[in-house]
Amino acid sequence: MNEIVLETHNLNMHFGGVKAVNNVDFTLRENELRCLIGPNGAGKSTFFKCLTGLNKPTSGEIYIRGEETTHWHTHQISRLGIGIKTQVPNVMDGLSVWENIWLSARRYHDVKQANRRVEEVIERIKIGDITKKLLGELAHGQRQRVELAIVLAADPWLVILDEPAAGMTGQDVEIMVDIIREINRSAAMIIVEHDMQFIQSIANQVTVFYQGSILMEDHVDNVLADQKVRDVYLGRNV
Amino acid sequence: MMLDSNYKNLIIGVFLAIVCMLVLPYFIEYYTLSLLIIYSILALSLGLVWGFGGILCFGQAAFFGLGAYSYAVFAINIGESTLPFLLAIIVPATFAFILGAIMFYGRLTDVYLGVITLVVTLILFRFINSTASPEYMIGTAHLGGFNGIPNFQTLNIPGMPDAYIWDLDFYYVCFVILILSYLGLHFLVRSSFGRVSIGIGQNEQRAELIGYDVRKYKTILFAVGGGLAGLAGALYASWAEIVTPGLFSLGQSAEVIIWCIVGGVTRLSGPIFGAVILGLLKYYLGQQTLIDNNLVFGVILVIFVLFLPQGLAPAISSVWKKLLTAKKSTRNKLRKRAPRQMQRGHLNE
Ligand SMILES: Nc1ncnc2c1ncn2[C@@H]1O[C@H](COP(=O)(O)OP(=O)(O)OP(=O)(O)O)[C@@H](O)[C@H]1O
Numbered sequence: 203m204n205e206i207v208l209e210t211h212n213l214n215m216h217f218g219g220v221k222a223v224n225n226v227d228f229t230l231r232e233n234e235l236r237c238l239i240g241p242n243g244a245g246k247s248t249f250f251k252c253l254t255g256l257n258k259p260t261s262g263e264i265y266i267r268g269e270e271t272t273h274w275h276t277h278q279i280s281r282l283g284i285g286i287k288t289q290v291p292n293v294m295d296g297l298s299v300w301e302n303i304w305l306s307a308r309r310y311h312d313v314k315q316a317n318r319r320v321e322e323v324i325e326r327i328k329i330g331d332i333t334k335k336l337l338g339e340l341a342h343g344q345r346q347r348v349e350l351a352i353v354l355a356a357d358p359w360l361v362i363l364d365e366p367a368a369g370m371t372g373q374d375v376e377i378m379v380d381i382i383r384e385i386n387r388s389a390a391m392i393i394v395e396h397d398m399q400f401i402q403s404i405a406n407q408v409t410v411f412y413q414g415s416i417l418m419e420d421h422v423d424n425v426l427a428d429q430k431v432r433d434v435y436l437g438r439n440v
Numbered sequence: 441m442m443l444d445s446n447y448k449n450l451i452i453g454v455f456l457a458i459v460c461m462l463v464l465p466y467f468i469e470y471y472t473l474s475l476l477i478i479y480s481i482l483a484l485s486l487g488l489v490w491g492f493g494g495i496l497c498f499g500q501a502a503f504f505g506l507g508a509y510s511y512a513v514f515a516i517n518i519g520e521s522t523l524p525f526l527l528a529i530i531v532p533a534t535f536a537f538i539l540g541a542i543m544f545y546g547r548l549t550d551v552y553l554g555v556i557t558l559v560v561t562l563i564l565f566r567f568i569n570s571t572a573s574p575e576y577m578i579g580t581a582h583l584g585g586f587n588g589i590p591n592f593q594t595l596n597i598p599g600m601p602d603a604y605i606w607d608l609d610f611y612y613v614c615f616v617i618l619i620l621s622y623l624g625l626h627f628l629v630r631s632s633f634g635r636v637s638i639g640i641g642q643n644e645q646r647a648e649l650i651g652y653d654v655r656k657y658k659t660i661l662f663a664v665g666g667g668l669a670g671l672a673g674a675l676y677a678s679w680a681e682i683v684t685p686g687l688f689s690l691g692q693s694a695e696v697i698i699w700c701i702v703g704g705v706t707r708l709s710g711p712i713f714g715a716v717i718l719g720l721l722k723y724y725l726g727q728q729t730l731i732d733n734n735l736v737f738g739v740i741l742v743i744f745v746l747f748l749p750q751g752l753a754p755a756i757s758s759v760w761k762k763l764l765t766a767k768k769s770t771r772n773k774l775r776k777r778a779p780r781q782m783q784r785g786h787l788n789e
């Protein structure tokens with residue numbers, strides 16, 4: 203079996219009485235592409251924020267490649283080589299596409315290499331036609347793509363995305379699926395997602411969150427066929 | 441090597457600035473001009489931290505005052521002006537560094553940042569005001585409370601304590617320092633450090649997500665701004681030949697902010713325009729008693745906030761561009777969100 207790259211032990215994140223993440227034990231292995239699904243308010247984003255240092259867990263531990271990162275800052279976690287995209291688009295609206303990607307590449311390369319790296323990423327994500335546009339001028343789907351380009355420019359070996367296809371339609375979703383497959387060739391991935399069709403087209407292994415805990419973890423086909431999961435998605439209690 | 445248009449603009453700009461420097465004394469007294477230049481440097485310092493780093497500091501006058509007082513105190517103790525001058529930059533920069541570190545490592549949000557910088561200015565003002573009794577001495581310099589510190593060595597030619605720089609020469613020195621400060625910042629904001637700082641000003645969380653230690657960058661930028669304000673303070677001390685607690689006043693801080701709003705902070709030239717134009721206005725208004733100064737500035741502020749939130753600089757610069765190239769930009773709406781320098785796709789080509 204592949205080496206474990208990320209795991210959590212007994213992870214808890216409580217907001218007052220709300221147990222947004224409740225005793226979660228989670229394991230991700232090298233090269234894996236794992237989807238996290240679950241109904242609204244299941245705790246997916248909170249779990250994501252704990253992993254990426256955006257929330258400080260109430261208790262429990264997070265290990266990334268064996269190193270405990272539970273209380274690290276976001277920038278420190280990012281520097282381990284982890285690419286992160288939050289649920290809300292997080293880009294620099296007043297800067298150009300090129301500059302947004304450059305800032306990410308520059309973190310790990312000198313100026314010359316960073317310039318080269320930006321060109322590579324632009325090619326890979328196929329956004330050569332909009333490099334000089336400001337992020338604020340772009341349509342939603344394009345912004346999401348650029349955000350992935352930002353993530354990629356740092357050459358991450360682990361990529362964690364919160365709802366990369368949210369608010370996207372038809373063609374944009376297909377492009378996103380392609381990009382994610384492409385990223386997965388060189389990086390392990392955790393993808394929080396809502397859209398079942400999207401999940402079916404990318405996922406193998408799926409983790410289902412419900413009320414802060416892991417309800418089920420299995421192959422996508424089994425998960426989708428499962429009665430409990432269906433009930434949860436239709437809003438019935440299990 | 442071919443100069444790209446960026447450099448061409450810069451060289452033309454510097455050339456025009458030098459022409460202004462030589463011509464202006466024929467129209468306005470150099471004594472007034474020097475003060476406008478000093479204010480421009482102060483405005484530039486806030487323009488840097490606010491416009492580029494996204495840090496709205498309500499206490500830029502604190503660093504200005506600290507620079508002026510440092511200069512005065514060290515000048516009394518040391519005599520020759522070179523070292524006091526340098527210390528007048530270093531002391532406020534260090535102070536800003538420490539204050540910045542506390543605020544940014546403490547992860548204060550914008551509102552608290554405003555409050556803290558405001559309160560620090562007030563405390564300094566109160567403190568300096570209360571130092572009238574003779575035991576408040578630093579070396580041989582008496583802090584003097586509300587009377588301030590008079591009678592210190594003003595700026596001299598480095599190494600020659602008897603060769604004072606004053607009158608027209610002082611004006612030229614101030615102007616050259618302004619040009620150098622502008623150029624320094626021009627290159628700073630185009631460096632990797634500057635570009636990251638601008639990115640942080642745009643979206644702090646994104647900057648963190650891609651691995652930048654936002655706290656460090658903001659602290660350094662804040663210290664640079666503090667140092668530059670201190671430099672302006674040192675020049676001010678030499679200009680006024682006395683330093684008083686009024687330098688730390690909230691009124692002074694507010695004025696810097698108004699200059700920046702009127703001039704605009706999306707480019708470095710904005711705060712300079714703001715300081716010069718409003719400085720002149722204040723000067724002319726001061727010669728009459730019919731209209732109240734503060735009323736006029738209040739009205740101007742309201743007009744700009746409501747109708748010209750990007751300030752004058754974008755307008756001035758588009759006129760300037762038309763003169764130079766006849767190129768026109770259609771992207772002004774988004775411009776306000778980021779300093780112009782970062783918006784080109786390929787900065788370093
Ligand atoms: N900062 C916060 N303060 C208080 N409660 C919070 C906070 N963040 C999340 N919660 C609560 O935690 C629970 C889980 O929220 P979370 O955003 O993680 O859900 P999610 O699975 O990502 O949902 P969605 O699919 O809508 O994005 C919700 O009940 C939410 O109200």
Ligand SMILES: [Mg+2]
Nearest residue numbers: 246247248289
């Ligand atoms: Mg969510």
